[in-house]
Amino acid sequence: MPSKTIENYIKQIYALQQQTPGKFVHMGRLAELMKVVPGTATSMMKALSDANLVDYEPRAGVKLTDSGRQLALHVLRRHRLVELLLVQMLGLDWSEVHDEAEEIEHVVSDKLLDAIDRVLGRPVSDPHGDPIPSVGGQLPAQKNMNLADCPLRRGMKIVRVLDQHQSFLHFARQAGLLPGKAVVVEARDPHADAINLRIQKGKKSHSAVISFSVAEKFLVEA
Numbered sequence: 219m220p221s222k223t224i225e226n227y228i229k230q231i232y233a234l235q236q237q238t239p240g241k242f243v244h245m246g247r248l249a250e251l252m253k254v255v256p257g258t259a260t261s262m263m264k265a266l267s268d269a270n271l272v273d274y275e276p277r278a279g280v281k282l283t284d285s286g287r288q289l290a291l292h293v294l295r296r297h298r299l300v301e302l303l304l305v306q307m308l309g310l311d312w313s314e315v316h317d318e319a320e321e322i323e324h325v326v327s328d329k330l331l332d333a334i335d336r337v338l339g340r341p342v343s344d345p346h347g348d349p350i351p352s353v354g355g356q357l358p359a360q361k362n363m364n365l366a367d368c369p370l371r372r373g374m375k376i377v378r379v380l381d382q383h384q385s386f387l388h389f390a391r392q393a394g395l396l397p398g399k400a401v402v403v404e405a406r407d408p409h410a411d412a413i414n415l416r417i418q419k420g421k422k423s424h425s426a427v428i429s430f431s432v433a434e435k436f437l438v439e440a
Contacts, residue, residue, distance in 0.1 A: 347378030
């Protein structure tokens with residue numbers, strides 16, 4: 219099995235590639251996020267290249283091979299199922315589970331992971347709405363609309379929260395902007411950087427105003 223360090227590198231490269239699909243990840247950025255000196259990151263990329271997990275080019279950077287992508291998705295599957303287990307079965311707050319899952323994801327066996335998946339009802343997303351890869355490494359269809367560009371005055375449902383820093387998740391909970399919640403964008407004012415929302419809570423609703431940069435962090439569907 220790959221070590222914890224290898225899995226963390228692979229997962230980080232995958233995340234960076236999602237931001238710039240098809241492009242190489244710059245080594246300086248990777249080293250910064252992994253909190254190592256560039257030489258350490260370069261040595262690791264050479265080893266991962268020998269293992270056919272990455273394509274490494276000294277001047278261009280690095281990107282995952284098909285094998286590397288499958289490993290990344292397998293680690294993400296473990297991480298997101300563990301997060302859901304911690305929230306649904308153990309009652310941890312959704313803002314607290316990321317760090318716990320970061321540790322547990324490296325030691326969960328495939329047999330235990332399948333049991334977790336079964337107990338949770340074969341879910342397709344974690345507590346934040348992130349899609350859970352299948353056993354075969356397939357991802358459910360992604361939702362691309364967000365609160366900054368979805369239709370006005372039309373009922374929408376929040377399906378994913380992209381910013382998972384603890385402080386932002388606290389804000390999202392306090393505002394009622396949680397996956398599964400109904401919301402209507404009533405108006406947008408680019409000059410004031412303001413988006414007026416109507417958020418449904420049971421039979422009641424309340425209004426809220428958020429900025430465009432905040433609205434972009436919530437994916438929705440009709």
